[in-house]
Amino acid sequence: MVNDFVLNRVPRILFGNGKLSALPGLVKAFGDNLLILTGRKSFLKSKQADELIDALKSKKINFSTEPVPHEPSPRMIDDLVRKYSGKAISVVVSIGGGSVLDAGKAVSAMLPLGEPVKEYLEGVGTRKHPGAKIPFIAVPTTAGTGSETTGNSVLSETGPEGFKRSLRHENFIPDIALVDPELTLSCTSMQTAISGMDAFSQLLESFLSTRCSKLTDALALEGILHVRNSLKKAVSNGNDPEARAGMSYASMLSGITITNAGLGLVHGFASSIGGRKDIPHGVICGTLMGVVNRAIIERLLKEDTNPAALEKYIRLGKLLSGTEERSDVDYAFYVANTIESLVEELKIPSLGNYGLTEEEITAIARSTDHKNNPVVFTTEELKDMLVKRL
Numbered sequence: 521m522v523n524d525f526v527l528n529r530v531p532r533i534l535f536g537n538g539k540l541s542a543l544p545g546l547v548k549a550f551g552d553n554l555l556i557l558t559g560r561k562s563f564l565k566s567k568q569a570d571e572l573i574d575a576l577k578s579k580k581i582n583f584s585t586e587p588v589p590h591e592p593s594p595r596m597i598d599d600l601v602r603k604y605s606g607k608a609i610s611v612v613v614s615i616g617g618g619s620v621l622d623a624g625k626a627v628s629a630m631l632p633l634g635e636p637v638k639e640y641l642e643g644v645g646t647r648k649h650p651g652a653k654i655p656f657i658a659v660p661t662t663a664g665t666g667s668e669t670t671g672n673s674v675l676s677e678t679g680p681e682g683f684k685r686s687l688r689h690e691n692f693i694p695d696i697a698l699v700d701p702e703l704t705l706s707c708t709s710m711q712t713a714i715s716g717m718d719a720f721s722q723l724l725e726s727f728l729s730t731r732c733s734k735l736t737d738a739l740a741l742e743g744i745l746h747v748r749n750s751l752k753k754a755v756s757n758g759n760d761p762e763a764r765a766g767m768s769y770a771s772m773l774s775g776i777t778i779t780n781a782g783l784g785l786v787h788g789f790a791s792s793i794g795g796r797k798d799i800p801h802g803v804i805c806g807t808l809m810g811v812v813n814r815a816i817i818e819r820l821l822k823e824d825t826n827p828a829a830l831e832k833y834i835r836l837g838k839l840l841s842g843t844e845e846r847s848d849v850d851y852a853f854y855v856a857n858t859i860e861s862l863v864e865e866l867k868i869p870s871l872g873n874y875g876l877t878e879e880e881i882t883a884i885a886r887s888t889d890h891k892n893n894p895v896v897f898t899t900e901e902l903k904d905m906l907v908k909r910l
């Protein structure tokens with residue numbers, strides 16, 4: 521049975537090693553005035569960057585570069601928009617991790633408006649963005665956030681009144697996602713591990729989401745199988761091209777599945793914790809994925825409220841284990857066991873390492889949104905999950 525679904529737009533995707541060389545031609549098609557955003561460990565110092573700059577110059581493309589040294593805040597976006605608003609930028613290109621991609625997405629969206637971005641943030645501002653933007657090309661150098669295929673940019677302000685919220689519009693889905701797995705070769709093993717766990721949690725949450733469709737399920741399972749085959753290899757040997765490509769592919773798919781099926785409780789925690797504490801997004805997702813999924817499975821087995829979700833865990837347990845002869849309960853728990861051993865093996869830090877205390881947990885649990893989670897928990901139950909990962 522194929523139920524109704526909507527597939528939002530997907531960027532034009534160029535995937536493959538060496539695809540970065542196509543960038544100058546892609547830029548030129550939009551115009552001659554380019555703004556490039558890069559990360560802190562600047563891509564600009566690499567050999568690939570030298571080649572890119574030579575190619576841009578030979579095509580007579582004017583370009584400016586700006587660093588994105590940390591997760592983007594509304595202030596960072598407003599400053600960049602102010603700086604470039606009179607410069608007739610024809611295309612914005614982000615080359616970097618999720619923060620750089622999100623920053624570029626927000627700058628391309630706010631350049632035509634020139635107003636404070638905070639007013640347009642979900643749950644923070646009151647205004648609705650009309651969707652007009654400068655063309656945007658996303659070039660990820662990590663494999664995890666999937667921002668190259670999503671229509672939202674996550675901006676944050678940390679502190680007691682902090683938030684981590686999205687600027688969102690279907691038009692903000694990048695015009696082009698240029699996914700060159702070679703660009704991820706320089707990621708450290710911890711970066712690879714936490715980004716990979718982010719992609720894994722995004723794929724799993726959209727697979728189990730109350731908004732899923734047959735199409736997003738197929739893409740999510742495809743992504744999860746690539747995480748299974750590639751994540752540990754990419755972490756243990758960063759130069760393994762097959763593993764790197766597998767993770768870049770999984771990440772790109774996760775952006776499509778979350779855009780169309782949404783997320784669950786792990787990402788609910790990522791918003792509520794991320795607004796208060798400066799903890800990398802991938803660490804929050806990776807460290808909580810095991811406890812959250814175990815709690816969901818236990819609830820699904822205890823109460824027959826969502827048989828479709830339980831069926832999915834069983835199906836996934838069979839796929840991940842490559843076997844068929846065990847009991848349904850075994851297969852459901854196989855998923856949680858697999859995640860927990862991965863968290864252990866990849867040495868994903870727990871939240872206490874970043875100074876999160878038991879005192880802060882109540883406020884976090886109270887403000888956590890379940891998003892499209894298949895099961896809803898009480899505040900006490902949410903607190904228990906957090907305590908287990910302190």
Ligand SMILES: [Fe+2]
Pocket residue numbers: 665718719722787801805
């Ligand atoms: Fe995420």
